[in-house]
Amino acid sequence: MREKKRLAIIGSGVSGLCTFNYLIKEFKLLNVDLNITMYDRNAMIGPGVPYQEDYDVLLLNRHSQQMSVFNEEPDDFWQWYKKKHEVYFSLDEFLPRRFFGQYLNETFHKSLKIAKDKNIYVDVKFDEVVNIQAINDDKFIVTSLKDRTEYDYVILCLGHTKLSDYYELEGNEKFIYDPYPLIKTLNNINDKEDIGILGSSLTSIDVSVVLKERGHQGKIHMLSRNGLLPAVRGNIQPYKLNFFTEETLNELLLKNNNEITLEQIINILSKECQYVGLNLNNMVYKRKHNLTPSQAIESDMKNLNEIGLWQSILMTANDVISEYWYYLNPNDKMVYLKKYERLFMSERNPMPILNAKKILEMLNENRLVVKKGIKDIKIINDQFQAYFKDSEEKYGYIVNAVGSTKYLHKSCRDQLLDHLIEFGTVKLNNYGGIEVDFKSGSIINANGKVNKQLKALGHITCGTYYFTSSVEMISKQAKLISNDILEHMSKIALVSV
Structure with a gap:
C-alpha cells in the first residue's frame, strides 16, 4: 500500500525553488505518493526579488560559472546561458541578474517534467500564507488568504524579511x-x-x-x-584552504569545551593569509584606513590580484563558515555582530x-x-x-537600500511570522532569525523541541548559519533539508507497511 504524503513549500524564490528541485531530483520512494504545493504571494516562480526583470546594469555579484541551483553542479547556470541565443555581453562572467532569473524559471519547468515522470503531483498557489498550525507535531494546517489545507511537511522559504525602516518613513509616497x-x-x-x-x-x-x-x-x-x-571584486582564483578548515575547527572544539573564540578565528584566518603572503590587518582595515570612497575604490583597482586572492580565501571559506559560526562563543558572536560584521561583509560581498x-x-x-x-x-x-x-x-x-533586518522584532514581521512566534511554533534566535537545528534545518519551537517535519532555510535562519543569501549556500542547505525530509518520509512509510 502506498503512503500519501503532502508537503508545502512556502515561498517560490531561490530557496523555495532549490528545495523543490532537490525534492524532485532525489525522490525515489516507491511506496510513497508525494503531493507538493508551492505557495507564493507574488505570481512569479523562481526569480524572487534579486533576479526579476530589471536593468541590465544590475549585475551578478558572483562569477557566472559559480552560480547554480544544484550545489554539486556549480556551472549549471553557465552551461544554460551558453545555449541561449541572446546577445553575449562584453564581460560574460558577471551577467545581468535577470538572466539568472530566467534560468531559475526554466529549472522549475524542467523539474515539473521530472515530477510528472515520477508521478509526483505538483500544485502552485499564488496566495499569501498567514498562519501555520502544528497538530501533534506531525500534521500542519496551512492557512492562506484563500483556503486552509493539511500537510505532513512544511518548509519555510520566505526569502528576505521586511526591510529595515530606521526613520519610520514607510507610507510616504516619496x-x-x-x-x-x-x-x-x-x-x-x-x-x-x-x-x-x-x-x-x-x-x-x-x-x-x-x-x-x-x-x-x-x-x-x-x-x-x-x-x-x-570592496571591488578582484581577480578571483581557485584556492584550497590550508588552515581555515573543518579539521582545524574539530581540533579546537576538542580542546575548548566544544566552542571557539573570535580571537581563535582571527588567528586562523591570519595564518591563512600569511601562507599566501597577505596581511589580514592590511586586507580588512589598514588598506582603507582614512581613505575617501573614491580613494578606496582606486586602491582596490590598483591591487586586483591581491584583493582577488583575499576574496578567494573568503569565498572558499563558504564551505566551513557556518560551522565556525555555529560553534563561536555566544559573547563573541555579539561582539562580532556589533563591531566587525559591516566591515567584514563589505569585503565578503564586493561589487x-x-x-x-x-x-x-x-x-x-x-x-x-x-x-x-x-x-x-x-x-x-x-x-x-x-x-x-x-x-x-x-x-x-x-x-x-539598507536591506532586511536580522532581528524579527514585532515591527519587522509579516503576519505569518508574527503568528508563528506568538503561538510558539518557532523561537527567536539571539543572533537573528529563528532557531533551527544546525544538522537538519528543522525548526525548534518555543519549548526547545525539534520538529523534523517543519523546516526553514534562507534569511530567517541567519542566526544559525550566518551566510544565508548566496545561491551557493542556499542550494547546499536545500539539498540537506530535502534529503532529511525524504529520509524521514522513507522511515515513516516503512513503519506504516
Whole structure:
C-alpha cells in the first residue's frame, strides 16, 4: 500500500525553488505518493526579488560559472546561458541578474517534467500564507488568504524579511521603501530631484548606477552611518584552504569545551593569509584606513590580484563558515555582530569592477557623494530633512537600500511570522532569525523541541548559519533539508507497511 504524503513549500524564490528541485531530483520512494504545493504571494516562480526583470546594469555579484541551483553542479547556470541565443555581453562572467532569473524559471519547468515522470503531483498557489498550525507535531494546517489545507511537511522559504525602516518613513509616497525592481520604482522620479539613498552597500550601488544610466541630474547622496562602500571584486582564483578548515575547527572544539573564540578565528584566518603572503590587518582595515570612497575604490583597482586572492580565501571559506559560526562563543558572536560584521561583509560581498568604475566616475564628477554619520531623517514641508553630525541636507526622495533586518522584532514581521512566534511554533534566535537545528534545518519551537517535519532555510535562519543569501549556500542547505525530509518520509512509510 502506498503512503500519501503532502508537503508545502512556502515561498517560490531561490530557496523555495532549490528545495523543490532537490525534492524532485532525489525522490525515489516507491511506496510513497508525494503531493507538493508551492505557495507564493507574488505570481512569479523562481526569480524572487534579486533576479526579476530589471536593468541590465544590475549585475551578478558572483562569477557566472559559480552560480547554480544544484550545489554539486556549480556551472549549471553557465552551461544554460551558453545555449541561449541572446546577445553575449562584453564581460560574460558577471551577467545581468535577470538572466539568472530566467534560468531559475526554466529549472522549475524542467523539474515539473521530472515530477510528472515520477508521478509526483505538483500544485502552485499564488496566495499569501498567514498562519501555520502544528497538530501533534506531525500534521500542519496551512492557512492562506484563500483556503486552509493539511500537510505532513512544511518548509519555510520566505526569502528576505521586511526591510529595515530606521526613520519610520514607510507610507510616504516619496519614500521608496522597497527599491526593486528599479525599473519600476525609479521610473517616476523627476531627473532633477535630489535623492538620498539609505545605506552604502550593494543595493545602494545598484540604485546609483541605475540613476547614472537614466541621466539623473539632481544630487545623489548615499546616507550611511560609516560611509563604507563594498570592496571591488578582484581577480578571483581557485584556492584550497590550508588552515581555515573543518579539521582545524574539530581540533579546537576538542580542546575548548566544544566552542571557539573570535580571537581563535582571527588567528586562523591570519595564518591563512600569511601562507599566501597577505596581511589580514592590511586586507580588512589598514588598506582603507582614512581613505575617501573614491580613494578606496582606486586602491582596490590598483591591487586586483591581491584583493582577488583575499576574496578567494573568503569565498572558499563558504564551505566551513557556518560551522565556525555555529560553534563561536555566544559573547563573541555579539561582539562580532556589533563591531566587525559591516566591515567584514563589505569585503565578503564586493561589487563587480564594471559597476565600481561607474561609481568611481560618479564620485570623481561629484555626481555622487557618500555622506557618513547619518543621525536622523524628518519630513518637513514635504521634503526629507537629513541630519548628520555637523550638517543637514534636504532631499525630494529617499530610497531605502539598507536591506532586511536580522532581528524579527514585532515591527519587522509579516503576519505569518508574527503568528508563528506568538503561538510558539518557532523561537527567536539571539543572533537573528529563528532557531533551527544546525544538522537538519528543522525548526525548534518555543519549548526547545525539534520538529523534523517543519523546516526553514534562507534569511530567517541567519542566526544559525550566518551566510544565508548566496545561491551557493542556499542550494547546499536545500539539498540537506530535502534529503532529511525524504529520509524521514522513507522511515515513516516503512513503519506504516
